[in-house]
Each structure stands twice: as structure tokens, then as C-alpha cells.
Amino acid sequence: MSSTSISVPFCDLFAQYNSIKGEIDEAIRVVIAESGFIRGRQVQQFEDAFASALGVRHCLTCGNGTDALYIAMKGLGLVQGNEVITTAHSWISTSETISQAGGSVVFCDTKPHSYNIDPSLIEKKITRHTVGIIVVHLYGEPADMDPILEVANRHGLWVIEDCAQAHFATYKGRLVGTMGNIATFSFYPGKNLGAMGDAGCIVSNDTSLSEWCSLYARHGGKGLHEIEGINSRMDGIQASILLAKLPHLNRWNRARRRIAALYNEALNELHEVKLPYPDPLREHVYHLYVIGLDKRDELRRFLLKKDIATSINYPKALPLYPAYSHLRHKSSDFPVASYNQERILSLPMFPEMTDVQVEYVVRSIREFFH
């Protein structure tokens, strides 16, 4: 194959579907045959399967990963005036749900070598109004949980783990989503475990918290209406698709790690390029493979001309977006996140990526630098 005929998408959802087409088609057919569109048995089955895969007591499915964060905070009793500390470097769901739930967002900068919250900066952000911390395992790399849990315990704060990008990643042998008070997942199609539409869930070992969240997400309970709630649920077709995909997740994560290792090895010699930080105590699941470099925009354009799609996740630190202008932050308030976010570039990464595609990306990046 000549290199000019190769094209590399950022992510190829159709390739994944094709690889297990029979299982997905059959799963959807059964839901239709049973008219199990809402509250079908597949929803309960997925909740049981996902909880047992993580080794947690409860899994509550909901409409999407953003709702999951909102519901979790309502469940933790967030009220107006409460402050929640979270990372400056994430997708906006993490912070917008704090405001939705009535709280105030307090942003914290990230660690230089990782893209996750810097635990050593959290304590300075704590006031008498602080009630909790939302940790994001960004790009599939587990955040440094031990010092975060330590500071949370010392100050009586709850911890939510936002695992939207890190299904089955581990920190010192513990699965992400099992370490805080409650954890949220997104099954947005492009995530490591993706539905064919919107879907999300909340997991926890806390039975009363989980029961309250379940009531809240389902109008306060069908026929009970003990409280006013919202309507946020995973539909039967999404649950059946996720049930079909779940047994493949470990294999897909291994494929992502293998591609990351190929990238690491091939790009290691380019000193201008910062690679993902390797930490033997954490098993990264590479939702995204993110590099950092000064000539980010030039490389991005160069790769696009070669039919290689890349992405920037995300273009600015959250506190610097117009949505947070009322907080009057400057980039110097978050020097690490601001610096990183001008330099980051996400390379193509999906389990079905072929060696030919990986090599073509690597060769093109080398060509850019030489």
C-alpha cells in the first residue's frame, strides 16, 4: 500500500461495530422483539454486570455521564453555597454540573507530568464552605488518588471520581471508580466503553446514597414520588449494546495500550515532543493518546494534509472559558493547565487501529520534525 492511500480517522466507531456486528445486531433485535425500550430487563442486567465487573455493590444507569455527575452531587446533599474543588483541565461536564446542582466551582491546577489534578494544591483551596472534590481520570490515566483521599478524609470531604475516560483503568491495583464515595461513567459512543447514543451510570458501595440517586433519577420512584426528581435513564437498546460490548472491554483496552506503546517507542527520540507520563503503579487505558509540543498547530495542519485526523482535548483550561468569566481567572492562576493546553494534541487512538495506520502516523510526525 502506498502511503498516500492511507487515511487515519481519529476514532473509527464503525470498525468496532463491524468487529462484533453479529452480537450487536442480535442484542438490538431482542430488545425490539421484547419492546424493552425503557426499563427492559437488559438495563438491570447491565447494571448487575457492570457492578460486578468493578467489584462494587451498586450501579445505577442514567441518561449520560453529565447527568451522572449531577445526580451524584444531589445525592451527596450539595446545597447552594457549598464549594466543590475540581480540576482546571477537563471536559466542562465536570464543572458545569457543580453549578447545576447549586454549588460553586473552585478550580485547581494540574500536575506538570500528568494532566490530572495536583493533590498538593488542593488543601489551599479548601474553605469552610468546601464539601467535596471531583477527581477526573483524564485521558484514561488514573489520578493520584492516595494523597487526594488523604486530604479529603482529613477535612471530611466527599470524593466523586469522574471515570468517563477511564473504564477499567487501575491505580495501585485498584480499579478507578472504586476509591471515592461515588463514581460516574459515560458511555458516549467514543468512550472506551461506548453505547450507540447517550448513556451513563453511577457506581457506589454506599447503599443509601445509591438508593437516593435511583429515586431522584426516576421521578422520586414510580408510583411513590417520595421526592421530586428528574428523568434520566439508559434505554434498553443502549443497555443491550453495552452488555454485548462489556466482555470485550479488557481486550480493547489492551489494544489501546499496545498502540500507545508503539507510539511511545517510535516518538521517544523526538525531544521536542512530550509523551504521556509512564507510571508503573497506574494502568492507563488511553482513552486518548496526548502529546505536547510547541508547534502543535503546525503539526496538526501537517497531519491533516496527510489525511490524519487529530483533536485538541481541550483547547483551554476550563476557568478561562467565557462560562467562567465571572470568576475572573487569569491563565497565571492555572499555570500548568494553561501551558499544557496550548501544546496538547491527541493522536488517533482506537482499538481497531492497524499497525499500518500507527506506522503512517509515526512516520508523518517524524517527517514533520526532520
Ligand SMILES: *Cc1c(COP(=O)(O)O)cnc(C)c1O
Ligand atoms: C464524556 C465526559 C463526561 C460526560 O459524558 P456525557 O455522557 O457526554 O454526558 C464527563 N466528564 C468527562 C471527563 C468526559 O470526558
